[in-house]
Amino acid sequence: MATQSPFSFLNGLLERVVTGPQLxxxxxxxxxxxxxxxxxxxxxxxxxxxxxxxxxxxxxxxxxxxxxxxxxxxxxxxxxxxxxxxxxxxxxxxxxxxxxxxxxxxxxxxxxxxxxxxxxxxxxxxxxxxxxxxxWDIEEDLARVIGDAPAHTVSQVARKAAQTLRQFVGARAADKTRSGEIGGRNLP
Incomplete structure (x- = not known):
């Protein structure tokens, strides 16, 4: 039995935002x-x-x-x-x-x-x-504003957060593949 993601409501929300009123x-x-x-x-x-x-x-x-x-x-x-x-x-x-x-x-x-x-x-x-x-070299642009050392620290933290998020998304995708869930529907 496949469980539904606690974030599945986001897909519908994003759909409504994107197709909402014209800008x-x-x-x-x-x-x-x-x-x-x-x-x-x-x-x-x-x-x-x-x-x-x-x-x-x-x-x-x-x-x-x-x-x-x-x-x-x-x-x-x-x-x-x-x-x-x-x-x-x-x-x-x-x-x-x-x-x-x-x-x-x-x-x-x-x-x-x-x-x-x-x-x-x-x-x-x-x-x-x-x-x-x-x-885009974000760190270089950030260094122009806050200096080299703080920009390097902020960039390291951001890279680590992005890596963790990628691992989470990759694990979630692997879980879906193993459970047979495709496009929000379960395979028979």
Whole structure:
């Protein structure tokens, strides 16, 4: 007999939040602008990443999850900018898993989400390289604000907490697999 997770209510709650009222367009635009600024901040820390993107200047990639979309244009400097509303994407990336909880669990395990890809193969390969090889150096940014030693300590604690959370999620997934539970339903 499989037991139900005490956190199963979260999936329904997240579903209701995500499918709830539509966000105002100005808020969506601001979130997209902040996302582009963050992505560019991370890209600027990796010269090789910017060099790869320079080769793709002028290309547009559209990312979609559910009804949320964001089209990014690659600038001549090898950075990103929001694409014009009428821009035709050279590459379309659609996250196929619609469950926010499943996406969060996959991220905690270190897995990439399932994505449907359409369009330019070389642009897709370059973006995949970026995803695999470019990481935000949180500790370096934190050190600019609070100093090296405190930033190192905070980063160590955060890494340990993330590792513990990954182990918990991995153990929970293994328990589900052993008990035959798939997608919240028990197998016969």
């Amino acid at each position: 105002p367009s100005w808020l969506v635009h601001e979130v997209q602008q902040r996302t582009v600024l963050f992505l560019n901040h991370v890209l600027m820390q990796e010269k090789a990443a910017m060099e790869r993107l320079v080769r793709q200047k002028g290309r547009v990639a559209r990312v979609q999850w559910r009804s949320y979309t964001m089209a990014l244009a690659i600038t001549p400097a090898g950075l990103l900018d929001l694409a014009e509303a009428d821009a035709v994407p050279d590459l379309q990336l659609e996250v196929t898993d619609t469950s926010p909880l499943a996406l969060a669990q996959a991220a905690l395990r270190g897995d990439k989400p399932a994505i449907r890809i359409e369009g330019d193969v070389q642009l897709a390969a370059d973006i995949n390289w970026l995803v695999d090889n470019v990481q």
